[in-house]
Amino acid sequence: MxxxxxxxxxxxxxxxxxxxxxxxxxxxxxxxxxxxxxxxxxxxxxxxxxxxxxxxxxxxxxxxxxxxxxxxxxxxxxxxxxxxxxxxxxxxxxxxxxxxxPPESDDEAQQKHVHSYFPPLPLDEPGVQPILIDEARNLLSRGTNVGLRTWEAALHLAWYLILQRPEVVKDKTVLELGAGTGFLSLLCAGHLGAAHVVATDGLAHVCDALQDNVDLNRENNALLGHEPPEVRQLDWTDRPEIERLLNSAGRPYDLVVGADITYHPDILRPLAELLGLLKDRFPDIVILISAAIRSDTYAQFTSICQHQVGFRVVEQQCKIPEGLQYSGFFHSVATELKIVSLER
Known part of the structure; x- marks a missing residue:
């Protein structure tokens, strides 16, 4: 429609x-x-x-x-x-x-429904295809549930990629860390025309839901004829599995993205070290991380990246317009959102 x-x-x-x-x-x-x-x-x-x-x-x-x-x-x-x-x-x-x-209950709020995420393309442009995500948008973010809904940081990074940096994705090999619902990976594979996308998450049940979303978009022609993302489970502390991932790409990774993956203090060092390993292996790789600033874990992460892994943390500007120019990937900016590139 x-x-x-x-x-x-x-x-x-x-x-x-x-x-x-x-x-x-x-x-x-x-x-x-x-x-x-x-x-x-x-x-x-x-x-x-x-x-x-x-x-x-x-x-x-x-x-x-x-x-x-x-x-x-x-x-x-x-x-x-x-x-x-x-x-x-x-x-x-x-x-x-x-x-x-009956009146809304916690159980109803946790039920999954397909949400259609239209990209911020002109409102009069015909044929704009949404990204389809089967999720519970009001899901309570407890424990292992955090990867089962699309968060504002992912929508913010999606806006930035499609309107400000599409060239870093087009015809490139993309790795997403902590992919969750797969929203960013599906954007890169479909609308942004990546050559190959690998969507990873650390939890098996999240990867299962992620694969379901990949299948949903493929079955509904929402990938615009492009190759669907490859889904893989990845523990950031599992060095043998990391090596297998890096060696199986067939070509160097050009871009790594992650959204809302700096929320827990226990994962900050393994994440920073993995990103350092990626930069060592693929010197030209672009690393973009998007985060909602809800606590001090983001500051801890950037500090580890700077002082222990040798990155320069460069904040990227992304201003969401108002009115009819705000035409897709709608998200709240009530909580501060930041996008940074990690460079050497």
């Missing part, structure tokens, strides 16, 4: 991209647009008609969004003979009320 081909205003396309990503703070189009019958027809077709889109958000999310849409339309009605909420939207609201599960 390509809403950009429907001829609607960019504000509606942005609303659709936010809705399909299932973010909390969507930007509703102005009432004077929503009240138009052709816009309402478009909303029903693209937002709520399961026969047109098999990866619609869950019923509770749909209900919250549709309730607000109806409120905005009703507030904007000026001529009661012409301005009204369409029958399709009202009927779908009634349908949702019959299938809505």
């Amino acid at each position: 390509d809403i950009a081909r429907a001829g609607v205003e960019p504000a509606v396309v942005k609303f659709y991209r936010q809705y399909m990503q299932q973010i909390n703070d969507v930007t509703y189009p102005p009432g004077h647009l929503l009240v138009k019958q052709d816009v309402q027809d478009c909303l029903y077709k693209y937002f709520f008609d399961v026969s047109q889109n098999k990866y619609l958000p869950p019923a509770r999310y749909q209900t919250r969004i549709l309730k607000r849409i109806i409120q905005e339309i009703e507030k904007s009605c000026r001529d009661p003979d012409q301005d009204q909420v369409s029958d399709q939207l009202m009927e779908h609201m009634g349908y949702l009320s019959t299938i809505l599960p």
Whole structure:
């Protein structure tokens, strides 16, 4: 389903991209647009008609969004003979009320759904393909759960790569550490056209979920005809497995990426040492790390990289625009996000 081909205003396309990503703070189009019958027809077709889109958000999310849409339309009605909420939207609201599960519980919040991450390409560009990630976005980040949802640091680095540094990925061999859901690896393999991507994570169940996301995108042609990422389990302290990984690439690694992988103090030194080994083996490799600054572990990591592994830590600028220019990979910057390159 390509809403950009429907001829609607960019504000509606942005609303659709936010809705399909299932973010909390969507930007509703102005009432004077929503009240138009052709816009309402478009909303029903693209937002709520399961026969047109098999990866619609869950019923509770749909209900919250549709309730607000109806409120905005009703507030904007000026001529009661012409301005009204369409029958399709009202009927779908009634349908949702019959299938809505009981009030949200922790169990419901942990359930997985397919989220569609549209890249920040122009809102009027036709044929923009999202990255599909089956995950629980409200998953509680406890223990081994951290790799089962896409975090803001990954979205931030994705924005940076696709808009500011696509050349470091195109036709290159890419290694992702702590890949989690595989979002960044799928971006590099599909939209950014890497020659080969190896997506690694340390936990077997995370690698299983990662492989499921790779399969999901391949089956839905979301990789734009490119080779899917290769999934491998990798313990950063397992030197023999690291050697096997480095020797099996077939060509030098050109880029290593990692997002939100500096959150636990016990993994900082093994991570820094692995990155040092990669730089020793492949001197021209580009290393990009993205992190949300929630504690002092990021400062500990950069200190180890500088003083014990011999890296220069160079902060990369990435400013997310406002308004309609903010057109995809939506994420909160309430917590400070940083991207650094590690250089020698």
